[in-house]
Amino acid sequence: MTHPKAGDPVWVDLYTADPDRSIAFYGELFGWTAERAGEEFGGYITFSKNGKDVAGGMGKTPDSPEGPDQWTVYLSSPDARATADAAAAHGGTIVVPPMDVGDIGVMAVLGDPDGAGIGIWQAGTFSGFETTAIVDGGTWRDHDGAPSWFELHTRRYDTALEFYRDVFGWNDTMAMPEQPGFRYTTIHSTSPMLGGVMDASETLPEGAPAGWTVYFGADDVDKAVAKVVELGGTILVPAQDTPYGRMASVADATGARFSLGGNVL
Known part of the structure; x- marks a missing residue:
């Protein structure tokens, strides 16, 4: 996943009302470890499996949009702002406008024409998954919990x-x-x-x-x-x-x- 094609799934993150409980849940279920970023990144959680990044997470705040706890899938884009504009022009909606995340990339969240939420990720210093369970050359890579x-x-x-x-x-x-x-x-x-x-x-x-x-x-x-x-x-x-x-x-x-x-x- 270090060189994804445009439109490939490259990341997932969890929107949760209880980050501590979520960290404990996925730690017990998949053996994930969790690292929290500083205040400049809103305490964003990076989950890892065997030292490799597999997912992210963000806790709800009083200013967060209302909505259920959920996983969001992010698709790769070489230009998140152009992709968001294209989505709006083709029947989609912009839920979270494109925003720079330090130097690690640009993110946004869209609604497609049927209302399904989908994220955009334009890679900077961070490309996305460091490991997946996807078949590569006919073999499994780090399957369990990826x-x-x-x-x-x-x-x-x-x-x-x-x-x-x-x-x-x-x-x-x-x-x-x-x-x-x-x-x-x-x-x-x-x-x-x-x-x-x-x-x-x-x-x-x-x-x-x-x-x-x-x-x-x-x-x-x-x-x-x-x-x-x-x-x-x-x-x-x-x-x-x-x-x-x-x-x-x-x-x-x-x-x-x-x-x-x-x-x-």
């Missing part, structure tokens, strides 16, 4: 694909063979594919928003799910076998949703 897949569930499937192609330059996508009730397009057409977009018009519950989710690798998904519950989290979709490995959807101790996956495309 980001493994990034997925958008949307009711406006065709519109979403057009938006991400126009705004983030997704020009190498691959549509999976369609089946009744299943339409899916991957971000890349060759491995590592990184993530994809699912037509969730028939699966999202009424009133549930469209959104991105991050999968974290789990060598034993069932054991990880049991640990989530033990630590005060909840099961949203029980562990189940899929053509792409065993997977589950859960929420952490403060309600932020994520998924666990034993395999990826």
Whole structure:
């Protein structure tokens, strides 16, 4: 992930009402360690696995926008301000305008045409993930507890694909063979594919928003799910076998949703 393409997922961070509880939760679940930045960076949390950065986190403040605890996926951009302008011109909204984060990069948060939140990251001295669970040369890298897949569930499937192609330059996508009730397009057409977009018009519950989710690798998904519950989290979709490995959807101790996956495309 040191040389990502434009539009690749390069970072995730957690927006949490209780940073201490979140640090303890993910430390117990994945063996992550946490380092807090100084006041100039708002006490931003960097989570690491085996000494390599895997995710970030930010605690809510009295001035923070209202909203649930959640994970945000960031896509790479060579010019965050130009990407934000393009998003606004193609039916998106700017939630957090582009802002410099010291010399480490430029960030912003958008809403896509279906209202799913998505971050922008323009790298400075910090490129993003230092390790992922994504297949590289047919082998796993640092699988357990590392980001493994990034997925958008949307009711406006065709519109979403057009938006991400126009705004983030997704020009190498691959549509999976369609089946009744299943339409899916991957971000890349060759491995590592990184993530994809699912037509969730028939699966999202009424009133549930469209959104991105991050999968974290789990060598034993069932054991990880049991640990989530033990630590005060909840099961949203029980562990189940899929053509792409065993997977589950859960929420952490403060309600932020994520998924666990034993395999990826």
